[in-house]
Amino acid sequence: MYLFISPWIIGFLVFALYPILSSLYFSFTDYDIIHPPEFIGLANYREMFQNELFWQSVRVTLKFTFISVPVQLLLALGFALLLNQKIPLRGFFRTAMYFPSMVSGVAMSLLWYWIFNPQIGLFNYMLSWFGIRGPAWLMDPDTALYALIIMTFWTAGSGMILFLAGLQGVPSSLVEAARLDGAGRFKIFVHVVLPMISPVLLFQLIMGIIDSFQVFTQAYVMTQGGPNYSTWFYVYNLYTSAFKEYRAGYSSALAWVLLIAVMLCTALIMKLSNRFVHYEGGGRR
C-alpha cells in the first residue's frame, strides 16, 4: 500500500515539508542566499510589522480579496441559475461564458492592459458612448486596483461551471415537493437549492480567497505593483524582497505570515460554515 502513495510521500517531504521547515528557520536569520544564514531572532518579524510596504501589500491584497471574491461568486451563481433553465441557445451561452477562462493569465493581463489604456483603449471608448469620461485606470493610483478587480469578473465562467454541476445534483423531487407545498421561487431557492449547493459555495469561497491572497501575474505583467504602490500585492512584495533584493530571511518571514493567514482564514470559514453547509448523508467528507 505504501508503494502506491510513496511518490507523494517523498514529494511531500522534499517539496513541501522540507521547504516549510527551512523557511521557518530562515525567517529567524539574515540570509542573502550566497553567505551562510546568520541567526537574528525575531528581527525580521519586527522589521516587517514596522515596514510601510508590508502593510500596504496587506491592505491591497485584502481589499482586492474582499471585493473580487464575493462579487465573482455572486456573478457565477447568478449565471449558473440563469443557465439552469430550459432556454434557447443554452449550450452556446455556457460555452461563451466559459471561454474567457481559457485565456492564460499573461495573455489576459496583456489584453486588459490594452483595453484599459486611457487614450486609445476599448474600455474608455465604450464608456464614452454613454457620455462617461473614464479615469486613467492603471495609470492612476486611485483606480488601478479597481481595474484589476473588474478584470477578475471576466473569468466568472469557471465558477459558473462548478455551480451548474452542483445545481444539476439537486434532485428534482425535492424541488417538486417544495413547490407542491406552495413555496415560491425565492423560498425554494433559499430553503432547498442553496443548502443543497452550499458545499460548492464553500469550496469556491475558500479556493477563491486562497487564490487571491496569491495574486502575482497581474502585478508582474501589468503594473509592477504601481502606480505609487497601489497594486503592491502581498506575493509581489514577497517576490521583490526575495528575488530582487535577495533577502531570503526577510522573505521567509513574509512567507510564514502568508501561510498562517491562509490557515487561519480557512479554519475560520470552515468553523463558521458548519452551521450553514449541508452535506448529503450527514457529512461524509
Added chain:
Amino acid sequence: MSTVRTAAERGRPSFETPGARKPDTVKIVSFLLLLATTFTMLLPLFFMVSTSLKSSREMLKFPPTFIPETWSFGNYLEIFDTLQFGTLYKNSLIVAAMSVLGTLISSALVAYGFARYRGRGNNIWFMLLLSTMMLPYPAIMVPQFILFSKLQWIDTFLPLIVPAFFGSAYNIFLLRQFFLTLPDDLFDAGRMDGCSELRIWYKIALPLSGPALATVAIFAFIYSWNDLLTPVLYLSSSEHFTLPIGMSSLTSSRFRIPPWHLLMVASVLAMVPIVTLFAVAQKQFVEGIVLTGIKS
C-alpha cells in the same frame, strides 16, 4: 424547446429553476440577461482577435476599430521572426507535456493507494494531503529555489517538471474520489485471478477512469501552460523561456512601443491548445467534474 443538454444531465434527474415549465416573463428576462452578458464577455475576446489582425499603424488608432481596415494576416507569420515565438511555443509544449505525464502517472498511483487502503496510517497521510491543497506556493518558493539551485537546476526545465512526478494534492484528491466510486467486486475479481495490485491498477482501475483522468490531464496542462511565477524564478535565458514569461518580457524590454498587435497574435495562439483540449475532451471533462464530486 431547446434540446441542448450536457452529458451530465443525461439520464440523471436534475433540478430546474422552478417555474421553468411554461414560457414566462422570468425566462424571457433571463434570456435577454444572458444575451447581454455573453456579449460583454465575448467582446474583449473579439477585440483580441481583431487587434491581432491589424497593422502596426492601425492598432494605435482612436477610436479603436472593431473590424480591421486592412487584414494583416502576415502578423501570424511575423511573430515567429520578431518574438521567437516558435521557441516559446515549443518550450511550453515540452514542459506542459512532461508535467501532464508526470501528474497523471503519479496522481493516479497515489490516488489508487488512498482509495483502496483505508487504514489508520493512511488516514493521517490523507489529512496531510488535504492540508497541502491549501499550501500557497509562494510560501515555499524561497527554500525550494535554494534547493534547486544547489542541484544546479537553474535555467533548466527540471524545476518546472520534476515536482509533477510526485503528484499534486488536488488531482490526487479528485482521482481518489473517483476510484472510490468503482465497485469493490471488480478488484476482488482481479485478485482472484492472481493479478498483482499494480496490475489491477493499470488493467482494471485505469481503463475505467477515462473521464477522471481526462479531467486531471486538462487541469495539469492548463496549470503548466499558464504558470508564470515558476518560470520567472527559474528560467533566465530567453531560449529557455516558456510562453507566459516570453510574452510578458516583451512588454517592457526591447520595444519603445510594445507591439500590441503581435502580442495579441501570441495570446490567440496561446489559447489554441487549451480550446482544442476542451473541444476534444469536453464531454469527458464535464462528466469528470460531476463524477468526482468536486463539491465534497
